[in-house]
Amino acid sequence: MNPITPIINGMAITLKHMFMKPVTLQYPTERPKVAARFRGLHALNMYHDKAKCVACYLCPTVCPAKCITVEAAEDANHDKYASVYEIDMLRCIFCGYCVEACPVDAVKMTETFELANYHRQDFIYSKERLLEKQ
Amino acid sequence: MVNLIIDDKQVTAPKTATIYEAAKLNGIDIPILCHDKKLKPFGACRMCLVEVEQMKGRQIPACTTPATEGMIIRTSTPDIVKARKMVLELLLLNHPLDCPVCDKSGDCDLQNLTYEYKVNSNRFTDEKFSHEIDYNNPLIERDMNRCVLCGKCARICDEIVSYGALTFIDRGIETKIGCEFDDGLNCEFCGSCIAVCPVGSLLARPFKHKARFWAMTKHPSVCGYCGTGCNLTLGVKDNKVLTTIYDENQGFHNGQLCVRGRFGYQFINSAKRLTTPLIKKNGKLTEATWDEALELVASRLKGGNAVAALATPRLTNEELALFKKLLVVNVGTKNFDHAAGYAHAALTEGFASSFGVSASSATILDIQKSNLLIVIKTDAYETHPVVGFEVNMAVKNLGTKLSIISDKRGKLSKLPDAKTLVHFPGSEIAVLNAIAKTILDEKLADGSAAAIAGFAELEKSLAGFSAETVAGLSGISAAEIKKLAGEYATADKALIIFPVGQAYAGHAADLASAAANLAILTGKYGKEGCGVLCLSEKNNSQGAVDMGFYPQDGGLNALQILDACTDGSVKTLLIAGENPLSSYPNHNKVKAALEAVDFLVVSELFMTETAAMADVVLPVCSFAEKEGTFTSTDRRVQYFKAAIRKNIKIKSDFELISDLISRLGGSAPLSPAAQFSEIAASTPGYEGLSHVSLRKEGAFAAVSMAPVFVVPQVAATIAAEAGKLALVTGSALYHSGTLSQYGEGPMHVCPENYIELSRTDASANKIVEGEVVTVSSASGSIKLKAKVTPRMPAGVVFSPYHFSDAPINTIWNGSPVTSVTVSK
Numbered sequence: 001m002n003p004i005t006p007i008i009n010g011m012a013i014t015l016k017h018m019f020m021k022p023v024t025l026q027y028p029t030e031r032p033k034v035a036a037r038f039r040g041l042h043a044l045n046m047y048h049d050k051a052k053c054v055a056c057y058l059c060p061t062v063c064p065a066k067c068i069t070v071e072a073a074e075d076a077n078h079d080k081y082a083s084v085y086e087i088d089m090l091r092c093i094f095c096g097y098c099v100e101a102c103p104v105d106a107v108k109m110t111e112t113f114e115l116a117n118y119h120r121q122d123f124i125y126s127k128e129r130l131l132e133k134q
Numbered sequence: 135m136v137n138l139i140i141d142d143k144q145v146t147a148p149k150t151a152t153i154y155e156a157a158k159l160n161g162i163d164i165p166i167l168c169h170d171k172k173l174k175p176f177g178a179c180r181m182c183l184v185e186v187e188q189m190k191g192r193q194i195p196a197c198t199t200p201a202t203e204g205m206i207i208r209t210s211t212p213d214i215v216k217a218r219k220m221v222l223e224l225l226l227l228n229h230p231l232d233c234p235v236c237d238k239s240g241d242c243d244l245q246n247l248t249y250e251y252k253v254n255s256n257r258f259t260d261e262k263f264s265h266e267i268d269y270n271n272p273l274i275e276r277d278m279n280r281c282v283l284c285g286k287c288a289r290i291c292d293e294i295v296s297y298g299a300l301t302f303i304d305r306g307i308e309t310k311i312g313c314e315f316d317d318g319l320n321c322e323f324c325g326s327c328i329a330v331c332p333v334g335s336l337l338a339r340p341f342k343h344k345a346r347f348w349a350m351t352k353h354p355s356v357c358g359y360c361g362t363g364c365n366l367t368l369g370v371k372d373n374k375v376l377t378t379i380y381d382e383n384q385g386f387h388n389g390q391l392c393v394r395g396r397f398g399y400q401f402i403n404s405a406k407r408l409t410t411p412l413i414k415k416n417g418k419l420t421e422a423t424w425d426e427a428l429e430l431v432a433s434r435l436k437g438g439n440a441v442a443a444l445a446t447p448r449l450t451n452e453e454l455a456l457f458k459k460l461l462v463v464n465v466g467t468k469n470f471d472h473a474a475g476y477a478h479a480a481l482t483e484g485f486a487s488s489f490g491v492s493a494s495s496a497t498i499l500d501i502q503k504s505n506l507l508i509v510i511k512t513d514a515y516e517t518h519p520v521v522g523f524e525v526n527m528a529v530k531n532l533g534t535k536l537s538i539i540s541d542k543r544g545k546l547s548k549l550p551d552a553k554t555l556v557h558f559p560g561s562e563i564a565v566l567n568a569i570a571k572t573i574l575d576e577k578l579a580d581g582s583a584a585a586i587a588g589f590a591e592l593e594k595s596l597a598g599f600s601a602e603t604v605a606g607l608s609g610i611s612a613a614e615i616k617k618l619a620g621e622y623a624t625a626d627k628a629l630i631i632f633p634v635g636q637a638y639a640g641h642a643a644d645l646a647s648a649a650a651n652l653a654i655l656t657g658k659y660g661k662e663g664c665g666v667l668c669l670s671e672k673n674n675s676q677g678a679v680d681m682g683f684y685p686q687d688g689g690l691n692a693l694q695i696l697d698a699c700t701d702g703s704v705k706t707l708l709i710a711g712e713n714p715l716s717s718y719p720n721h722n723k724v725k726a727a728l729e730a731v732d733f734l735v736v737s738e739l740f741m742t743e744t745a746a747m748a749d750v751v752l753p754v755c756s757f758a759e760k761e762g763t764f765t766s767t768d769r770r771v772q773y774f775k776a777a778i779r780k781n782i783k784i785k786s787d788f789e790l791i792s793d794l795i796s797r798l799g800g801s802a803p804l805s806p807a808a809q810f811s812e813i814a815a816s817t818p819g820y821e822g823l824s825h826v827s828l829r830k831e832g833a834f835a836a837v838s839m840a841p842v843f844v845v846p847q848v849a850a851t852i853a854a855e856a857g858k859l860a861l862v863t864g865s866a867l868y869h870s871g872t873l874s875q876y877g878e879g880p881m882h883v884c885p886e887n888y889i890e891l892s893r894t895d896a897s898a899n900k901i902v903e904g905e906v907v908t909v910s911s912a913s914g915s916i917k918l919k920a921k922v923t924p925r926m927p928a929g930v931v932f933s934p935y936h937f938s939d940a941p942i943n944t945i946w947n948g949s950p951v952t953s954v955t956v957s958k
Contacts, residue, residue, distance in 0.1 A: 054235045056234030057346045061346070079235070080235040080343050103234045104234060
C-alpha cells in the first residue's frame, strides 16, 4: 500500500470530525446540567440568621471518611450550637450520609463541584465558608 | 434460696430477691427505668411488668414483687410487649424529643428502650411541659420537661446522700421533681442524682455539650482525692478527660461518688499544668531541658543527711517505694516524710504501738455490718464523703446506732437518732479516756482484756478520768459519757471511726491509742463490724505508711526537716507534690525554711506557691496519666492504668526518680510492675499481690494485730483565752488537700476560704453572713468571709485549710485549738 494513504485516511476522519457536533461537554465554556440530587459541596442551612445545626454530632458519627469535625457550645440562651463545624474536602467521599443523618435538616449538598484549590489548607471548609454557599 | 422458673429456665435466687433481681442474677434482662441496685424498690415506671402464672395472667411489676418458691414467670409475652410499648408511648407523650441537643443521648434508658421496642409513633397527643429549666447552680442543670418521674434522684438523695434536696412536688399531671419552695437546687453537689437519672433531666454542667457518650472511651481508674479509694470511670475523648461516668457495678460503693470525685477532674487537663522543667537563673525560673535539670538535681543530692525529702501521699506506692530507695540507698539520708509528719502519726505511732501494725483494724465494709458507730468529729463526713454515705446507709437502712463525739455538729448529727456529744475543742482524748474508765469501773470490760500487756498501767493512768471530772473538762455531761460507755461495751459489734489529716493536728498518736484502748478493753477488734477505722486523708496515705515513707531510726520528721532547713543542716530539699506553704502549719516558719534552704527541688503538676520558690521545678503527671497502685484507708490495694497519654515533655515521678537513681550510679526497676513485685516481696500484708492480680479488682492487704494497752498522753484541754474564740481547722466537704483548687467543680461551689461561726458569736460581734472579717491570732491575721451556721457551738469557729489565696496557716501554727479574735 502507498505509505501516504493511511495518513490521508486518518486526516480525512479528523477533518470530518471538525465539522461534526462535539461528543464531549465543552467545559468550561459549556456548563453541565447538574441533576437536582447531585452530591456536591456541602452547605449549612440557615434559619433566620443562624445556622440550623444543633451540634448533635450525628454527622461526624456516621461519616465513613471521618472528615467532619464538630464542637458544640452553649450560647447565651443555653441553647446548643456548633462553635466549630469543619469538613475536610480532601477526605470527603461525598456519600451524603451526613445529610441523611441530620435530624434538623441543617446540612445539604449543593450543585457546586468545582473544588480545586492550590493549598491543602484551602480544602478544609470552616463553618463560615459552608454558610456562605447559601 | 427459692426456686422459680423464669422464661422456661429453672433458676434459684436468694429469699430477699425481687423478681427483677432474681432475673438479673440469672442473666435475664427485664427493661426498667426506676431501678438502681443501691436503692429500695419503688415501682414507678411500670416498664418491668411481667406475667406470673400463679397470678392468673395479671401483669405485675417485677421490681417490687418478691420472688417466691415455685413462681412461673414470663418476661416477654406479646401481651407484655404491648403493655410496655404503651408505657413508652405514654412516657413519650410529655417527653420532649430533643435528643439531638440532649447530652444524655446515647446513654439514655428511655431512648434505648424506645429503640428496642420500636416505638415509632404515638397514638396519643398532649402538650409538652414548659417547666423553667434550673440553671441556678454551676454544676447541676435540672430540666424537668424531660423528667419521667422515676424518683431515682429524690431517692438517692434521701437514702444514700441523706441530704433530701429533691422530692416530688405538686400533684397529678403537674407532679414534678423539685427543691424546697420550688426554688433552684442548692445542695452539696455530689451529683448522685445526675448519675442515676435515666433521662436527660439532670445533667452535669461542667460536661455540658462537651462530647457525645458514644464518642468517649471509658477508662476505669481510682479517685485521686481522699483515702476512701473510690473507683471512677473517666470519660476520655481526644486524650482529654471530659467527665466521670457512672457505673453502678464499680467498687464497694457501687459507683457512688462525692463532689470532688465527680466534678473535680478538670485539674488533669488544666491549661495551668507545668509542661517544661524550670531552673532558677538570676532569681527567675527559666525553661530548661530535662537533662540540664536532672543533672543539676543529681549533682546536689550529696551529703547524706544534708538531703531531705517531703512527698505527697498522692504518689503511687511504686513511686513512694522508689523514692525511698533513692533517698536511703543512693543518697544515704534518713530524713524524709509526708503529710506534715503528724497526719500519719495515728497509724505510724498510735496503731503501731496499740495494735502492732500501722493500719486500721477495720475496713469501710465493716460500717454496714456494725451495730454501733462512734464517730470522732463530724468532719469524717467532710473528709471522706463516700464513707459518710456508708454511715448514712447503715443508720437509715439497717438501724445502726450512731454516736458522735465532736467539737461541733455536722451533717452526721442530722441522721435519725444520731446522738452528738459536743465537747470543748481539744478534749476528745479525755472523753475517750473517761469512757474507758467507765467501762473499767462498771466491770464491762471483756474477759480477755486483763491479760493483755499494759492493762495495769492503763488502769492506773485512768484514775483521774472519771466521767464526772471529764464532764467538767469537756462540757459533755457525766451521764452521757456513762451511757455511751455502756452502749459501746454492751453492743454486739461496734466500730470507732475518726478522720486524720494535716488540718487535724489533734488527731494523732494519742487519739488513736485512746480509741484503740476502748476496742481492746471490750474485745471489739479483729471481728466483723468491729475495730477502729482511721480515715487517712489522701488517696495513698495508707500506702505511704505501708511503703515506710516516714522517718524511722532517728530520721527527721517533716516539721523537723523544715527546722533543719532554717538552721542550715539540711542543704537540699526535695519536695514531690507537697505544698507546705499552704498546707503545713505556720506559714511564716515554712516560708523562712524554704527561703533558707540552699537548694529546693519541687516536682509538681502546677506552679504552686511552693514551686515558685524552688531552684528547680520538674513537671510531672497526674494519676490519670500513669499506672500504679493506691492503697486506700482500709488497706485496699487498687491498680489503675493511664487513662490518657501524658504530654511528651513531662515525666511521671517514677521516671523522674529512676532517672535520678541511674545518674547517681544505681539501678532502678524498669517499670512500676517490677517495682510492685519488690514491694509485694518486702511489705507485710502485700504478699502475693501483683499488678496482674489487681487488674480486675483491688485486694485487701492483710492486717495482723498484736494488741497492747498504751497510755495516751492527754494534753491539758486547750481552752480559748478569755474573750477569744477557739479556732479549729479542718477540711471542707468540697475540697481535699490543696489539689482540688485546680478542679473547676469544687471551685465553683467553694471558691474561697471562709470562717464558720455560731449565731451567738456572730450576733455578739454584729457579723452577718458573707461579711469579710479579720481573724487574728498570736501569729498573724487574715481576712476571711464569715459564714454563720447553726452547727457551731458558741465560742468555737471553724476554717478549712485548702486555700492558697488566704491560707489558714498564717494564723494557725499546728495546735489543735488556736485562740483567735474575730473583728470587722
